[in-house]
Amino acid sequence: MRRAVLVVERKEGDIREAIELARSAGYQVLDVVGVKLFGQQKYGVSTGKIDEVKESVNTFDADTVIVDFSLKSSQSFNLRKAIKVDIIDREKLILEIFAKRARTPEAKLQVKLAEMTYELPRIRELVRRVRLGEQPGLYGYGEYEVERYYDHVRRLQVKIRRELQKVQVHRKVQRIGRRRWGMPFISLAGYTGVGKTTLFNALAKERKAVSDMAFTTLTTTTRSMWLAEGKYAVLTDTVGFISRIPHYMIEAFKSTLEELTFADVVLLVVDMGEPVNIMVRKLETSYDILQELSVDKGLIIPVFNKVDLLETDGLEHKVEAISQHVYGCPYVLVSARRKIGFDSLREAILRIVGRFYEERPYLGAAAI
Numbered sequence: 413m414r415r416a417v418l419v420v421e422r423k424e425g426d427i428r429e430a431i432e433l434a435r436s437a438g439y440q441v442l443d444v445v446g447v448k449l450f451g452q453q454k455y456g457v458s459t460g461k462i463d464e465v466k467e468s469v470n471t472f473d474a475d476t477v478i479v480d481f482s483l484k485s486s487q488s489f490n491l492r493k494a495i496k497v498d499i500i501d502r503e504k505l506i507l508e509i510f511a512k513r514a515r516t517p518e519a520k521l522q523v524k525l526a527e528m529t530y531e532l533p534r535i536r537e538l539v540r541r542v543r544l545g546e547q548p549g550l551y552g553y554g555e556y557e558v559e560r561y562y563d564h565v566r567r568l569q570v571k572i573r574r575e576l577q578k579v580q581v582h583r584k585v586q587r588i589g590r591r592r593w594g595m596p597f598i599s600l601a602g603y604t605g606v607g608k609t610t611l612f613n614a615l616a617k618e619r620k621a622v623s624d625m626a627f628t629t630l631t632t633t634t635r636s637m638w639l640a641e642g643k644y645a646v647l648t649d650t651v652g653f654i655s656r657i658p659h660y661m662i663e664a665f666k667s668t669l670e671e672l673t674f675a676d677v678v679l680l681v682v683d684m685g686e687p688v689n690i691m692v693r694k695l696e697t698s699y700d701i702l703q704e705l706s707v708d709k710g711l712i713i714p715v716f717n718k719v720d721l722l723e724t725d726g727l728e729h730k731v732e733a734i735s736q737h738v739y740g741c742p743y744v745l746v747s748a749r750r751k752i753g754f755d756s757l758r759e760a761i762l763r764i765v766g767r768f769y770e771e772r773p774y775l776g777a778a779a780i
Contacts, residue, residue, distance in 0.1 A: 413438055413439065413440045414438065414439050414440065414475055414476050415439075415440050415442055415472065415473065415474045415475050415476065416434060416439040416440065416441055416442065416474055416475075416476040416477065416478045416500075417441075417442060417443045417444075417445060417465060417468045417469050417472065417474045417476075417477050417478070418430055418431065418434060418441045418443070418444045418445065418477075418478045418480065419444075419445045419447060419457065419461075419465060419477060419478065419479045419480060420444060420445075420446060420447070420480040421446065421447060421448070421450065421480065421481075422446035422447070422448065426480060427444060427446075428690070429654075429655070430478070430480040430502075431444070432605070433480075433502075433505050433506065433509065433654075434478050434505065436509050436512075437505050437508045437509045437512065438508075438512070439476060439478060439500075441478075442468075442472035442474055443468045443471070443472050443474070445461070445464055445465050445468055447461055450481045451481075454486075454487065454490055455487055455490050455491050455494065456479065456481065456483050456484070456487040456491065457479075462491070462494050462495065465477060465495060466494075466495055469495060469497055474497065475497055475498065476497055476498045476499075476500055477491070477495055477497055477498070477499050477500070478500045478501075478505060479491070479499065479500070479501045479502065480502050481501065481502050481656075482501055482502055482503050482656070482658065483499070483501040484533075485533045485534045485536065485537035486537055488501060488534065488537075489537060489538075489541065502656065503530055503658055503661075504530065506654065506657070506661070507523065507526055507527050507530060507661075510522075510523040510526065511523050511527070518576075518579050518667065518668070519668075521572050521575055521576055521579075522576065522664045522665050522667070522668065523664070524572055525569065525572045525573065525576065525664045526660060526661050526664035526665075528565050528568065528569045528572070529569070529660040529664065530660075531565065532562070532565060532566070532569075535561065535562045535565065536562065539559055539562065576664075576666070576667055579667045580666070580667045580670065583667060583670065583671075587674060594768065594769075595636070595644050595645050595646050595768065596645050596646070596676040596677065596761075596764075596765035596768045597645070597646050597648065597671075597674060597675045597676045597677075598637060598645045598646065598647045598648070598675060598676065598677045598678075598679060598761060598765075599647075599648045599650055599671050599672045599675035599677070599678050599679070600612055600647070600648065600649050600650060600678075600679050600681060601650060601653070601672055601678050601679065601680050601681070601698060601702060602652065602653065602679075602680050602681035602682065602694075602698055602715075603652055603653050603654065603681075603682075603683070603694040603695075603697065603698055604651075604652025604653065604654055605652065605683070606652070606681045606682060606683040606694070606717060607681060607683060607717045607718060607748050607749075608649060608650075608652065608681050609621075609622050609649055610622050610717075610748040610749060611679070611681060611715070611717060611746070611748035612633070612635075612647065612649040613748075614748050614749075614751050614754070615637050615647055615754070616635035616636065616637050616647050617635075618633070618635055620633060620649065632648050632649060632650055632651075632668050632671050633648065633649045634646060634647065634648045634649075634671075635647055639758050639761060639762055639765075640758065640762060642769075643762070643769050645677075645761065645765065648671045648675070650668060650669065650671055650672060651665055651668055651669065653694075653697055653698050653701050654697070655693065655694070655697045657701070659704075662701065662704065662705075669705055670705075672702065672705050672707055673705050673706055673707060675707070675711065676711065676764065676765050676768070677711055677713060677761050677764050677765060678702065678707055678711055678712045678713070679713050679715045679757075679761075680695075680698055680699075680702070680712050680713065680714050680715060681715045681717050682694065682695055682714060682715065682716050682717060682734065683717055683718055684716050684717060684718045684719055684721065684722060684727070684730055684731075684734075684745075685718045685721045685722070688730055688733045688734065691730070691734050692733075692734060692737050695714070695734065695737055695738070696737060699712075699739070709739055709740040710740055710741065710764075711740070711741075711764060712739075712740035712741060713740070713741045713742075713743070713744060713757075713760050713761065713764075714738045714740070714741070714743040714744070715743070715744050715746055715757065716731065716734065716743055716744065716745050716746070717746055717747065717748055718747060718748075718749070719745045719746065719747050719752065719753070720747040720749065720750045720752060727745075731743075731745070741760065741763075741764070742760065744756050744757045744760050
């Protein structure tokens with residue numbers, strides 16, 4: 413496990429999330445250095461803060477500095493030169509987690525595309541520095557070799573996009589086929605780690621792997637779900653959301669996230685075991701991403717999960733606080749682990765999709 417110093421804003425939620433991301437990527441966080449302001453021109457942080465980070469690196473013998481925000485290419489190079497250890501920004505950290513979690517060919521392609529999109533501006537910066545004589549070329553080679561590598565990455569990027577377009581076409585064919593069964597599409601959404609997969613397993617009677625690590629699910633899994641006598645739905649588990657995720661990462665996972673765009677109902681899962689301010693932030697992040705995916709607000713059912721962790725008074729307080737930030741359909745209280753509130757959840761779904769069982773003949777769920 414690599415030894416890291418974490419640089420993060422002084423906010424409770426941000427610190428907790430940044431430590432969790434670092435742990436999920438395989439880093440041991442030895443020290444946390446808080447900053448008030450990110451985005452300083454040359455390094456992303458003030459020069460005084462760099463001295464503090466260097467001292468922490470030396471004290472704890474760290475080999476990596478994780479910066480919990482996105483660095484420009486030049487800032488990343490400057491920080492590495494100043495601190496003299498590996499610099500990992502928030503985007504790179506998320507990509508490392510994605511790479512560790514990717515299991516299917518589709519997921520690996522999506523991660524590779526996101527990695528190359530992240531690396532291209534850094535290769536351009538390397539070319540610029542080689543020309544100025546500030547940096548040796550790639551693996552010790554010169555400007556020409558670096559530019560050739562840049563062109564190679566661009567060509568590979570185009571090739572992967574074509575492969576993912578084929579996946580999108582395949583998913584479209586699958587969706588058309590499932591529509592013929594006369595069942596509505598239900599998709600799970602929400603922040604990473606809120607219990608989506610546990611809920612999926614309970615509703616679909618599945619045994620997908622569950623972990624407290626971030627981004628356990630990177631590809632979709634689809635199964636049938638019982639709603640009422642003679643009424644089934646197609647239930648899909650999707651990749652978790654996270655705050656401050658760049659647009660290119662959403663684009664890279666478009667073939668997976670499209671399941672949300674075409675869903676008849678989106679179950680937006682919220683972890684009720686967290687502090688209210690963190691729940692609100694994660695809920696708002698999820699709504700923002702769903703909006704970017706053009707999901708109709710009227711199809712979103714907020715699902716407040718892990719209610720079994722709270723006493724009645726504490727639950728009522730949290731529900732009152734979080735409900736003020738909910739739009740779309742009325743919320744539902746559940747415990748995926750204890751299977752509490754599932755009748756109310758199914759009723760909420762049926763209020764939206766009941767028309768399917770009147771308009772379409774039901775052909776059965778066995779084909780899923």
